[in-house]
Amino acid sequence: MKKLLCLLLLIVTLPLRAQTDLKDRELVFREVNVVPMDQERVLVNQNVVVKNGKITAITPAAQTTYSKDALVVEAKGKYLMPGLAEMHAHVPPVDDMDPIREVLTLFISNGVTTIRGMLGHPLHLDVREKLRKGELLGPRLYSTGPSFNGYSVKIPSQGADMVRTQKQAGYDYLKLHPGLTRENFASVAKTAKEVGIPFVGHVSFDVGVWRAIDAGYSSIDHLDGFIEGMVPGIESMDEKQIGLFGMYVADKADRSQIPKLMQALKEKKVWVVPTQALAERWLSPIAPEVLNNAPEMVYMNPKTRSSWVKTKQDLQANPAYNKDKINNYLKLRRDLIKACQQNGVGLLLGSDGPQVFNVPGFSVHHELQYLVDSGLTPYQALRTGTVNVAEYLGRSNDMGTITVGKEADLVLLEGNPLLDIGQTRRIEGVLLNNRWLPKSFIQGELKKQEK
Template sequence: MMNIYKWVKVGGYGLAGLLLIISIAIILTLCWDSNQTSYLRMQGGAEPYIIKNINIVPMTGDTLLNNHDILIKDGFISKIAPDIFDRNIKQIDGTGKFLAPGLADMHVHVWDDYELGLYLSKGVTTLRNMWGMPFHLRMKKRIQENTVYAPIFLTASPKLTGPMDDGIDKKQVKDAREGKYLVSKYKKQGYDFIKTYAGLPSDIFDAIKDEALQQNMSLASHPSFEVPYEYHFSKPIKTIEHTEDIVQQVLKFKDDSPMLKETIAKYAQNKIGHTPTITVFHKISEIIEKESNLLSEDKIGYINPAFLAIGSQEDYNRWTSTKVYDSLVGERIFKQHQQHLKLVKKLNDAGGLLLAGTDSGISYAVPGFGIHEELQFYTEAGLSNYEALKTATVNPSLVYPKLSLTGTVETNKLANLVMTKENPLLHIRTLENPEMVIIKGQLLYKNQLEEFSEKAYHRSNYWATIIRLAEGILFK
């Protein structure tokens, strides 16, 4: 008996020692990762300054304010005029340059702090993260406290789906009562809105919506296949994600449907935002067409290494193997991509509220780069550059009150701005390589933006990401 007790005691000490070692390893890994992104730490507040003789793209209309001055003070646009003179305030020469609102990517999956800097380097000053985990709440707190250079950051809750829709990335809700509880829980934890997913049946969905209304929480919905598509045109749903789901649920993969006109009309009537995410779907075509050549492209080095090895690789394996036994899959995927472009044009022409979103951080959609691909797809669909830019500037500010001070260059708006060499109303891709980015009034010069991009390239934070992902899966 004594021997058994002795070995149990020794085993207990051994287990405790192992847990201690694992805990120390986790802490050291996360601390090391945090130290690696110390270049993003904000250095004090911004002094007032005037940008002189700049061409302003106000986004209040399809127009340009030529050779104006703009005064930035306390993080906001204090004054815009043809000439502002104050010898006591720093002056920046903007001659020949253009100043536009910073861009919003309204459907992303953020994996680490490196991506915050990478987005800024590409002119993105607002992010809506669509798979919330505990580390996103800590990230959001740091951003709100102005301790790091980062875009404005809104984050979804964990993804809520029904009891029959399994997957480690989703929170399966067993019944209506649990649905109500989770909405209340996520509100208290600090998530900005509830993300609903593809497997929610109507009774649980109804309960989630009712509780969200009570809690003054909005919903962003990846359409559920358990309810009709038109079900999603109801409060408190503010946005419906993915044009591909219109093709699947409304069109049933056909070219047209009697329900399509009704669906587009409901988008316009209800002013519910639609986030196309054309970019991530198009990555399927790129996988099928390029195969291993895609993996050697320079941009791939900007994808989080853990997700690249797990999620992206899974997508790659799926579609390259499908191509082996289905030679027409590439043709079908490209045809559906073309359908997406047509639908974006129809939604825009009908007065629908399009929100630029890329699903960056998933598959091979690259953070920061993706928004410029997305906007290019919108212009390819037939939108003017101004109309395309509205989806990433003005329109997000109409959906979320927290973004109401963004999206245009006007007095008393937040100074989230992008300076470029060319006029984005004529050359929309100029926004991909900004001369300067201003975030909450803080100036980020080209050399800083280049550093943010370089630090994110081939970063070594595989295990830190795995730890944060494991936390998110365990503590939904």
């Protein structure tokens, strides 16, 4: 009898420890508070029914009907919101699937259900398809191709050929890095428009933010070129003087140029991915030892962590590095983010993980907090990773909000993220691609990732 009881308990609890592939089975979030993201509101005490990856009903709990074999998630007092997107992610550009799986797991464990990979590799096209089919567990992937930079593009015709090759291969975007001359950039941008593939990422110093905007970037990431574009006489300076993302010349920026910059971004419909987490963690005066002791660092290889520590130590040891000036630089970045929000410039959630002290998935929650610290409300910050992403991808009809008929990429939270953005970290479960991943499963997967 004792053995039978243990077996029955195992059968009952197994679905809670493991992921559940729903197939044609309904899933019901019972008595949940819904954060639909269509406006700043909460629908209290609802039953949300999902079938075959789509939301089929959102009704007051007392009025809902569902099938007897439905998987019921008791969610009283908890909050359901759309899955988040990380629009400046990095999938390892390698032929080895193991590190790719690790990174994908870190994303989904943090409620990230869509990513845009920003340094492409041929294997990523296969990964994207496996994720779409559910053959691989991870977020939905949009991928850039291999980098366009000063080393990979030496002459205009080479840039044009790369554009055509990547378009034919099936990449979603072109990734631009620093080092492009004006002529080479012009060739890349012109060809990209001709073949119909958007280009995103960095703004090369020789190009500058004003030419970049005019050329029609799909998104500019890192606020790259923004500060440089507001510094009088920037053309006479060299890049070492300027520093990464203009960090050493922020005190020379003419703030009266901000409205002009915002107007240009809005008119040309250039989206902005701030990656403020990268600046606040890599470039800030915070001691590297403090960041290296953050709880999420257990998921990174010790060699990677050591490299991050040295990178930050070397930066802070640079004679040009001044703590007070860098703090003012970070303040200017926050003001630019707030200006984007106030002026209707589209903001997209992106944190650049993995990158210096940005652990994939975890850095998304840091980014949300930095957006709020920049002056956005929690609702506005959440929009950058939900509603705005859906609009940017041209998928407002099937993602971004909790609405009947839309994809059921959902995250169940312990508390209300509209009141406290930190609640996005308190994840009770993730529904992705018709699979339910409860907290116990997520914790088990994270435990496997510890280095």
